């Protein structure tokens with residue numbers, strides 16, 4: 205029992221949960237955490253130096269190994285995900301690559317989804333196979349496909365839910381239960397949902413990963429990533445992180461902690477805005493379909509209700525084609541260009557609403573078949589709702605659709 209186990213509400217937790225209440229010596233009367241820019245820390249004597257050098261994750265030894273600002277931020281992140289420990293890293297991809305490299309070597313096998321964040325997909329289909337790691341990709345909607353794909357050499361199952369860009373879901377409980385029975389580690393990218401809308405650990409997932417650049421930071425002003433899990437698992441990933449050099453900067457750990465103070469309030473508002481936009485757009489004559497887990501029209505709505513609090517801040521829409529533009533590609537391009545409030549930019553989770561037209565974004569990178577497989581319809585527009593007034597956002601979309 206810890207001194208602050210009463211901190212169960214997320215909004216109270218993000219205000220107070222970074223302090224170590226069981227160890228008053230580490231407490232700080234300054235209400236904002238200090239930023240430690242030091243690259244190295246001195247020892248008072250050789251016994252202390254030996255302790256600094258040999259204790260895993262010592263926060264005052266050498267800054268690639270960690271620092272006190274980072275440690276405070278990690279304490280809060282672990283508790284938000286219901287985990288024992290967390291490791292903050294340089295970016296979401298830094299966290300993903302370090303976590304993958306700490307679980308597999310040549311000859312091992314990974315089961316993952318056909319749809320992942322583009323950087324993760326590149327690691328799974330290019331970098332790791334090039335190093336002798338075998339990867340099988342399966343349809344995330346079918347838990348049995350994960351079971352069937354496992355082999356004796358399977359070390360890791362990689363999940364991402366909801367996934368980009370069609371907000372498709374993966375059944376966390378079903379896959380985690382199976383993986384546990386086979387001693388296979390599960391890793392879930394929880395970036396889109398945030399710990400406010402979904403806690404994969406509650407469904408038995410071992411490791412939870414975030415691009416902290418998105419909802420956790422929340423202000424489009426930092427790049428960071430985090431992985432949460434048992435103390436032993438996080439220590440193992442840390443041992444890889446210090447040689448891969450994927451450490452977070454102390455300043456970004458400070459910014460992230462500042463962003464986290466308002467996470468539950470921000471995500472609640474973003475989820476409300478996304479749902480309001482989803483309902484408005486679903487009823488609009490220029491819209492073919494809306495992808496959003498909290499809408500009854502989503503094909504996995506029942507699963508969304510089982511594992512998510514709300515649908516999150518991201519939705520995607522497909523515009524209707526016209527006789528001269530059957531696929532709606534041009535209509536989507538025009539729509540994005542005509543928006544006044546929503547900004548045309550990649551990323552999500554910030555205070556401002558962002559939109560991207562996926563097909564024009566990937567036109568130079570992906571073949572039409574690859575796009576189809578990734579669920580990118582020519583007229584698909586991803587909307588990451590910000591904190592603006594919902595009616596203002598609907599008005600902006602309405603005027604852009606009227607053009």
Ligand SMILES: *Cc1c(COP(=O)(O)O)cnc(C)c1O
Pocket residue numbers: 295296297298321323364393395396414415416417418427428429
């Ligand atoms: C952005 C993102 C990443 C990568 O995070 P970076 O911080 O940009 O490295 C990974 N997964 C998902 C789902 C993301 O949205």
